Amino acid sequence: MACKIDPSLHQDKKPSWIKVRLPNDPVFWSTKSMVSDLNLVTVCEEAQCPNRWECWSHGTATFMIAGDRCTRACGFCAVKTAKPFALEDDEPQRVAEATKRMKLKHVVITAVARDDLKDGGAEHFKRTIETVREVNPGIVVEVLVPDFNDKDWALAMVMEARPEIFNHNMETVERLTPLVRSRAKYWRSLAVLRKAKLMAGGRVATKSGVMLGLGETDEEIYKVMDDLRDHHVTVLTMGQYLRPSAKHLPVVEYVKPEKFDHYKKVALEKGFRHVASGPLVRSSYHADDFRPELDLEMSDVEELINEIEPGLEMQDADLKSMLKSGQA
Numbered sequence: 001m002a003c004k005i006d007p008s009l010h011q012d013k014k015p016s017w018i019k020v021r022l023p024n025d026p027v028f029w030s031t032k033s034m035v036s037d038l039n040l041v042t043v044c045e046e047a048q049c050p051n052r053w054e055c056w057s058h059g060t061a062t063f064m065i066a067g068d069r070c071t072r073a074c075g076f077c078a079v080k081t082a083k084p085f086a087l088e089d090d091e092p093q094r095v096a097e098a099t100k101r102m103k104l105k106h107v108v109i110t111a112v113a114r115d116d117l118k119d120g121g122a123e124h125f126k127r128t129i130e131t132v133r134e135v136n137p138g139i140v141v142e143v144l145v146p147d148f149n150d151k152d153w154a155l156a157m158v159m160e161a162r163p164e165i166f167n168h169n170m171e172t173v174e175r176l177t178p179l180v181r182s183r184a185k186y187w188r189s190l191a192v193l194r195k196a197k198l199m200a201g202g203r204v205a206t207k208s209g210v211m212l213g214l215g216e217t218d219e220e221i222y223k224v225m226d227d228l229r230d231h232h233v234t235v236l237t238m239g240q241y242l243r244p245s246a247k248h249l250p251v252v253e254y255v256k257p258e259k260f261d262h263y264k265k266v267a268l269e270k271g272f273r274h275v276a277s278g279p280l281v282r283s284s285y286h287a288d289d290f291r292p293e294l295d296l297e298m299s300d301v302e303e304l305i306n307e308i309e310p311g312l313e314m315q316d317a318d319l320k321s322m323l324k325s326g327q328a
Contacts, residue, residue, distance in 0.1 A: 015254045017279050018240065062108040062144070062284040063095050065128055066121045070112035072146075072182035074171075075249040084116055092128040096135035107132060108167075108284040110144035115183070120146060122154035129161035140164045140293060142207075144283055147184055147192050155192065159199040164293035165235070166196045167207040169283055170228065173220035180214060180249065194231040205292035207235035209283040212260075214241050215252040221263065225270050234273045235292050238263055239281035255279065 066087060073081040099107050109128055114121035129141050142165035148154040159166070170189055171177075177186040189208075197206050208228055210221070228236065238260060243251050257279060264277035274290040 015256075017257050018242070018254065062110055063098065064110050064112065065091055065095065066111040066114050066124050068112065071115040072113045072184075074182045074184075075180050077244070077248075079112060084112070084114060087117075087121070087124050092124070092131035093135075095128050096132045099132055099136045099139060104136065104139060106140040106142065107136075108142045108144060110284075111146065113146040113183075115149065119154040119157065120148035120151065122148055122151075122157040125158045126161040129158075129163055140291075142167060142284075144169070145192075147188055149183075150188050150191065152195060155195060156199055159196055159204070162200070163204065165205045165207055166193070166200075167209070167235075167283060168192050168196070169209040170224055171209070171211055172214055173210075173216040173224055174227075175220060176214055176216060180211075190227055190231045193228070193233050197232050202232075205235055205295075206231075206233045207237070207283075207292070208233050209237035209239070211239060211241040212255045212263075213251050213253045214249060222266065222270075225267055225272070229271050234271075234295075235290065236267050236272045236275050236277075237281050237283050238267075238275070238277040240279040 067084045068079065069082040069084040070077070070079045071081070071084060095107075095109065109125065109132070111121050111125065125143060125145065129143065132139060132141060141161075141163045143158060143163045144167040145155075145158060147168065168189055170186070171184075172180045174186040177184065193206050193208060197204055210224055212221070225236070240255055240260075241249075241251060243249065260277040260279060260281075264275045267275045267277070273295055274292050276290075
């Protein structure tokens with residue numbers, strides 16, 4: 001059923017609860033200068049994140065590796081779609097240097113989808129994680145990855161670098177996935193989250209995010225929550241979809257803050273351990289407020305290992321035995 005769009009939603013004036021604080025802290029400008037100096041790309045700017053003023057004022061940023069050109073054209077995303085440039089060999093070192101200069105204890109590393117590369121950019125992720133750790137020992141590394149077109153061997157490359165937190169966003173409900181996400185598939189994304197945890201022997205916190213306001217129903221939102229919990233995801237972010245331009249999908253509804261509070265309560269009741277839910281919440285918003293990597297329980301590991309079954313589709317014949325020992 002088609003959703004009726006309220007024309008007033010797309011006027012310049014947004015609801016009072018959609019407020020963006022402009023920068024007034026010198027740390028913001030020093031962060032911006034550092035990002036420019038090291039010739040880095042941040043998802044904060046490329047995705048037009050409404051919180052970039054706040055995060056940069058606190059000296060935090062989410063680094064986007066593998067360029068600023070995506071091979072996919074998702075209906076919600078502000079990142080440009082174009083033929084990507086070649087990977088920059090020194091980018092891992094530049095990201096690592098940024099984490100050192102900023103004295104980060106928690107870094108989020110994400111990337112555009114690179115379907116032009118055989119491994120989807122997985123090796124570049126691995127090199128970046130490893131280099132960050134060499135330069136900044138003890139840092140907590142969170143990755144926000146694409147689906148690598150469901151190539152298990154590519155996903156395994158990322159997991160070999162042992163990120164503490166693995167994030168892959170569902171973005172929306174199952175019904176709206178074909179409309180919202182270019183090439184991505186609902187059940188494939190769930191499988192990626194589950195496999196990542198299996199490849200780490202359960203010793204990684206898995207995380208996902210959903211945008212609201214695209215025409216989803218309460219029942220569909222609850223189903224996403226259930227599906228994520230069935231795939232052992234314990235961290236959830238929920239935020240309002242904001243239309244980047246007239247060429248992108250329209251906003252169907254501005255969800256009120258109290259509704260986000262309700263969804264958070266439901267999510268916690270369903271077993272998520274950490275939930276960030278609010279109009280301006282994004283995948284990496286206050287990412288270092290949570291320490292999900294500290295609350296992994298051995299029961300999680302045992303339950304996951306018991307799920308390894310003959311029918312598990314893995315493209316590497318040796319991967320299953322590696323999973324059992326957490327060696328992948």
